[in-house]
Amino acid sequence: MTMQSPPPPTPLIPESAPFSQEQRAWLNGFFAGLLSLDAGATPVAAGSVSLPGQDADDDEAPWHDPAMSxxxxxxxxxxxxxxxxxxxxxxxxxxxxxxxxxxxxxxxxxxxxxxxxxxxxxxxxxxxxxxxxxxxxxxxxxxxxxxxxxxxxxRPPKSDDLRAGHCRESPVTATFVSRTRLNGEASVKTTNHIVIDLSESRLDYEVGDSLGVFAVNDPALADAIIAAIGAPADFPVMDKTLREMLIEDTALAPAPDELFELISYLTGGERRKKAQALAKGEDPDGDADTLDVLAALEKFPGIHPDPEAFIEALEPLQPRLYSISSSPKADPGRVCLTVDAVRYQIDGRLREGLASTYLDNRVAPGDPLKVYVQKAHGFALPQDGATPIIMVGPGTGIAPFRAFLQERLATQATGGAWLFFGHQRSACDFFYRDELEGLQSTGALSRLSLAWSREGDKKVYVQDKMREESAKLFAWLERGAHFYVCGDAQRMAKDVDTALADIVGTCGNKTPEDARAYVKALRASGRYQTDVY
Known part of the structure; x- marks a missing residue:
């Protein structure tokens, strides 16, 4: 009588997991031993064991991609x-x-x-x-x-919740020190280097963290809204005046659904139908995405809501986060930001970003600021200074990498540091040029690859420079380099991710599937980190 061999153990690590065949085999054996899956144990379905960072019910959250709609x-x-x-x-x-x-x-x-x-x-x-x-x-x-x-x-408290200045619910007061424009007059943008004094607040931070800024609205915008609803600026609302509430406490862009609901009660006919449609997220006139609070009032002129009801229909003002562009080791007691001032025209009216223009022209040296530190979610330097780092940060995406380089210089990190930076024109958009060249001279910055999208006949972006230097980039990854990206989530970060997978496939002689698994494994191990917005 022939003895039948026991069936092979059911694999715990799915074939789709970002591991090689040898890694999967080792992990299957490890978890099998850990769970004591001997011949008499009940087999566990493939993929049913959650890996670190994976929720058992989310299949690695396939939607966790900021480039997706x-x-x-x-x-x-x-x-x-x-x-x-x-x-x-x-x-x-x-x-x-x-x-x-x-x-x-x-x-x-x-x-x-x-x-x-x-x-x-x-x-x-x-x-x-x-x-x-x-x-x-x-x-x-x-x-x-x-x-x-x-x-x-x-709810269990978060580790930093109890410290003042380390969550949005408990901001501290800092002092605005200065702004310095980083780009030349010929640039199409205004980008500022912002310095804020934290010494009196005793607020601390680490490189990779972000600073939350509680900005206030432009008083001129508040006055225009008050005029549109025909209410007195000093009308009392809670413990403030209407004007103070609009400047200090309410979000004025975009127009919330609740505002259109309120408008629908104050008008009739076709105007009511349009307001009701907008309140439901519909777009009857094709302009819903352009309607801030003032534009909504101008679309339905002549309404006079009760000021208290009007304020209740608006959203509370939210802080804005900016990647910190300094190391506390380089300038103790201070923090720096790199901020584009957002301005654009819609229907002949100038629109402005809340905090970016507040920092650009509505706050003066010596003025107090309400701020807090937001700890980074998986965006930090490697603990070992001998580990190489590759940083991709066009435009204001350079902010955390300036901090990284300052930190590496202060700690005398021996691992190489490679920065990919890009913007429109080198003559007016080369942020921190003197600093970067100084860091190169000290060896803190090993390589600097530059991409200018408005010079010459061809637009060149950071992902193009990555492809140009693909062999060296892949060699750095094989040496254990950590890879970082900071900047636009919808386009740049997605294009960089695609370029990285292509480089791994070409230089590593891998199939597209294996190249994507390699990149996915970089993320899973913490060697591929992003700070996107």
Whole structure:
């Protein structure tokens, strides 16, 4: 009688996991031993064991990609638990604007511990609308203030929550020191190097962190809104005047759905139908994306809402986060930012970014600022200074890498440092040129690759320079280099990711699937980190 061999153990690591065949075999054996899966044990289905950082119900969160549209993310999340669909509704940047990560913010809403649905600043109205729909699906969120307080008290505190200045709920007062324009007059942009004094607040930070700034609205914009609704500027609203509330406490762009609901009650006929449609997220005239609060009032002229009801219909003003562009070792007691002043025209009216123009022209040296430090979510230098680093940061994306280089210089890190920087024109958009050349002379910056998109006949971007130097870049990765990207999430970061996979495939002689698995493994191991917005 022939003895039958026992069936091979069911693999725990799925074939799609970002590991080689040898790595999968080792991990399958490791987890099998860990779980005591001997001949008598019940086999576990492939992929059912969660790897570090992987939730058992999210299949590695395939929607966690800031380059995806909201519709794409929600489609990938179909059939998942509610908290996962809420996570998919976020902007997927883990930027910290909400005070935590996309996953933590969505989980707190799903657990009915967070009633605010508008904290995802990059997600904007689209995220808030989707969250509202999902909250309604689960039967409602936190409504009663006492219930909210009880749920918050029951949640375990975050490590930094109890320190003043380390969360958005407890900002500290700092002092604005100076602004210096980084680009020449011929540049199409105004980019400022901002210096802020933290010495009196005793606020500390690490390279890779971001600084939250509580800006205030342009008083001229508040005055225009007051004129549009025909209300007195000194009308009392809560413990302030209407004008003070509009400047200090309310978001004036974009126009929220609740404002259109209020407008629909104050008008009739076709105008009411349009307001109702806008309140539902529809776009009857094709201009919904351009409507801030003033534009919404100008679209429905002649309405005179009660000032208190008007303020209640607006969203609270949110802080803005900026990547810190300094190391505390280089300039103790101070923090630096690199900020584009956002200005553009719509229908002949100048629109301005809230915090960027506040820092550009509405705050003066010596003025107080409300700020806090947002700890980085997986964006930091390697602990070993002998580890090489590759940094890709066009435009203001250079900010954290200036901090990295200052830190590496101060700590005498021996690993190589390679920066890919780009902008439009070298003559007027080469930020921190003298500093970077000085860092090259000291050896703190080993290689500097520059891309200028408005010089010559061909537009050259950072991903193009990566491809030009692909063999050296791949050699650095094979030496264990950490790879960092900072900047635009929708276009640049996606193009850099594609270029990286292509470089790995070509220089590493890998199939497209293996090249993507290599890049995915870099992310999983913490060697590929992004700070995108």
């Amino acid at each position: 909201l519709d794409e993310r929600m489609k990938l999340a179909e059939g998942r638990p509610l908290k996962r669909r809420m996570m998919a509704a976020m902007a997927q940047q883990d930027c910290g604007q909400c005070g935590s990560s996309c996953e933590e913010y969505s989980a707190s809403i799903a657990e009915q511990a967070e009633p605010r649905l508008n904290l995802c600043v990059p997600g904007g109205k689209a995220t808030a609308r989707m969250l509202k729909t999902l909250v309604e699906e689960m039967g409602g969120g936190v409504i009663d203030p006492e219930e909210h307080a009880a749920k918050e008290a029951a």
